[in-house]
Amino acid sequence: NTPNPADWVIATMLVKPTPFTNAERARLGDICSQRGFGFVWPPSGDSNPDNPVATLLRQPGAEERDHFYRSYPIDVRPTWDDRPYFFHQARLSSKIRVDHTLNPGAALRLAPMVTLTRLAIFLLIACIGLVASPFALRSRDDLRRVDVGTLAYFAALGLGFMLYEIPLVQKLTLGLGHPTQALTVVLFGLLIGTAVGSRLSGLVPDRAFGAIHITAAVAATGVGLLLVYWAGEISTILFMLSGPAKVGIAGTLVLAVGVVLGTLFPFGVRLLSRDNLEWSVAWCWAANGAAGVLASVCAMIIGIELGMSAAFTCGTAAYAVALAIVVVRLRRPASRPEGTSSTAVAQSEHHE
Numbered sequence: 001n002t003p004n005p006a007d008w009v010i011a012t013m014l015v016k017p018t019p020f021t022n023a024e025r026a027r028l029g030d031i032c033s034q035r036g037f038g039f040v041w042p043p044s045g046d047s048n049p050d051n052p053v054a055t056l057l058r059q060p061g062a063e064e065r066d067h068f069y070r071s072y073p074i075d076v077r078p079t080w081d082d083r084p085y086f087f088h089q090a091r092l093s094s095k096i097r098v099d100h101t102l103n104p105g106a107a108l109r110l111a112p113m114v115t116l117t118r119l120a121i122f123l124l125i126a127c128i129g130l131v132a133s134p135f136a137l138r139s140r141d142d143l144r145r146v147d148v149g150t151l152a153y154f155a156a157l158g159l160g161f162m163l164y165e166i167p168l169v170q171k172l173t174l175g176l177g178h179p180t181q182a183l184t185v186v187l188f189g190l191l192i193g194t195a196v197g198s199r200l201s202g203l204v205p206d207r208a209f210g211a212i213h214i215t216a217a218v219a220a221t222g223v224g225l226l227l228v229y230w231a232g233e234i235s236t237i238l239f240m241l242s243g244p245a246k247v248g249i250a251g252t253l254v255l256a257v258g259v260v261l262g263t264l265f266p267f268g269v270r271l272l273s274r275d276n277l278e279w280s281v282a283w284c285w286a287a288n289g290a291a292g293v294l295a296s297v298c299a300m301i302i303g304i305e306l307g308m309s310a311a312f313t314c315g316t317a318a319y320a321v322a323l324a325i326v327v328v329r330l331r332r333p334a335s336r337p338e339g340t341s342s343t344a345v346a347q348s349e350h351h352e
Helices: 022-035 050-057 062-071 104-141 148-176 179-201 206-239 243-262 264-274 278-306 308-331 342-351
Strands: none
Touching: 022 062, 050 264, 050 342, 062 179, 062 278, 148 179, 148 206, 148 243, 148 264, 148 308, 179 243, 179 264, 206 243, 206 264, 206 308, 264 278, 264 342
């Protein structure tokens, strides 16, 4: 049977490398009696044999434990750096099965997912209202129409960037030792790295622009795949290092990721310039920013519901979309700039 959410309480687990002696168990029993606590496991005379902890520990094998985890209203799997996200153990599906009899502790654990879901819906409506709707209305009568694929490219960059950044903070928390330290290293590394990548993108000659743009998009997609499979191992290695060493290595890795990601936005603007679409940069910037804000919330929802590796996978998919758009756009011939003669255009194309 599904446990009553009103009975959800926080329990304390005591662990030691050797078995508890009878004297230690007696001492724990005295402390529990004095402070009004109850033994959950091992069962005592006044404990409920059907409490969730006892039910889980009585399961005979891994298959039965997995069934218990899947059917329990909140995510009580052993916590690691992928899931659950900090103390946010509520599933979206839990909202249908819980009632209004929650005690304060259970409500505190279930409330964040409701808040995040409402925020994601609000941001989605705001993005549609502030970016998509004005774009559609403007395009009806304006001869200068922003290409939908171009907007999708910049939106995919915004989605992918945040779907990498948010889970990176979570994944590196264990290795670096504290969420604040992980947040500092990731933000600093990505900001500096994207600035360096943006600067390097301007040094790419015109003749190599297309090939390097595709290469950078492929690398950004590959970064997500590497993070899906290796972020946990990197965190384990960092965990075994000293403070300065772990910060230096983590910062260098994040910096390298930032350099790759930082080239794609200016490359996209450069592609607009090639096609005489500089006037649409403002629209593209708006799409990128709106998608990034929406993705920051979606990354947390995905991380809580499916795990941080799933958020990395979604970021990989976003950069794969950007890669596909780049390949299609580069196969088109460059648009002729207004007021330029055909001879000049031919010379320019030959130069590229």
